[in-house]
Amino acid sequence: LAKTTQPISMDSYEGQEVNITCSHNNIATNDYITWYQQFPSQGPRFIIQGYKTKVTNEVASLFIPADRKSSTLSLPRVSLSDTAVYYCLVGNTGTASKLTFGTGTRLQVTL
Amino acid sequence: KAGVTQTPRYLIKTRGQQVTLSCSPISGHRSVSWYQQTPGQGLQFLFEYFSETQRNKGNFPGRFSGRQFSNSRSEMNVSTLELGDSALYLCASSFQWGNLDYGYTFGSGTRLTVV
Numbered sequence: 001l002a003k004t005t006q007p008i009s010m011d012s013y014e015g016q017e018v019n020i021t022c023s024h025n026n027i028a029t030n031d032y033i034t035w036y037q038q039f040p041s042q043g044p045r046f047i048i049q050g051y052k053t054k055v056t057n058e059v060a061s062l063f064i065p066a067d068r069k070s071s072t073l074s075l076p077r078v079s080l081s082d083t084a085v086y087y088c089l090v091g092n093t094g095t096a097s098k099l100t101f102g103t104g105t106r107l108q109v110t111l
Numbered sequence: 112k113a114g115v116t117q118t119p120r121y122l123i124k125t126r127g128q129q130v131t132l133s134c135s136p137i138s139g140h141r142s143v144s145w146y147q148q149t150p151g152q153g154l155q156f157l158f159e160y161f162s163e164t165q166r167n168k169g170n171f172p173g174r175f176s177g178r179q180f181s182n183s184r185s186e187m188n189v190s191t192l193e194l195g196d197s198a199l200y201l202c203a204s205s206f207q208w209g210n211l212d213y214g215y216t217f218g219s220g221t222r223l224t225v226v
Contacts, residue, residue: 043201043217101154
């Protein structure tokens with residue numbers, strides 16, 4: 001399974017755009033990139049998933065360069081409620097059921 | 112629609128006892144996975160069930176076991192509890208095994224404390 005590396009923590013002010021980058025140098029050709037968000041004492045929540053280029057939904061955008069060795073989760077105009085741990089995962093249909101969560105990035109949003 | 116339901120939410124057990132946790136997946140989801148989350152080890156995959164069959168297993172001792180019923184509800188059992196088993200146990204459901212589309216939906220977990 002491809003290993004991912006993310007910053008341990010990030011701080012932001014409310015209203016700013018936050019970009020969290022994940023490194024996955026050993027990503028396989030058929031691997032997808034998925035991001036989850038987790039609040040304390042709750043299960044992770046799916047945010048966004050992509051394979052290449054850019055994916056956008058109502059919550060976030062995911063930027064994936066051509067070499068796919070990294071990806072960036074972009075959260076526009078964060079609010080206090082976005083304070084959480086964000087996990088980047090890499091896997092394919094064959095490994096999807098064995099989701100490998102790294103340490104994640106703890107995002108702290110303040111006023 | 113109802114999400115993934117895990118019961119109980121909190122549990123306190125004594126070392127050496129056994130415990131059974133329950134997970135009801137989203138209606139129509141047939142895959143159920145279990146994870147253990149601790150401050151030191153993070154989120155670790157335990158096992159996944161689909162159509163009452165274990166499809167994948169993580170690297171946990173045999174004290175950890177599970178099963179799935181015909182209605183897709185799943186239970187996990189931990190026997191001979193150890194202090195290190197104290198953790199948040201999370202269940203995730205998906206429409207099918209290894210389904211990447213829209214990811215897995217997690218429950219709020221069962222907080223197990225072993226004393």
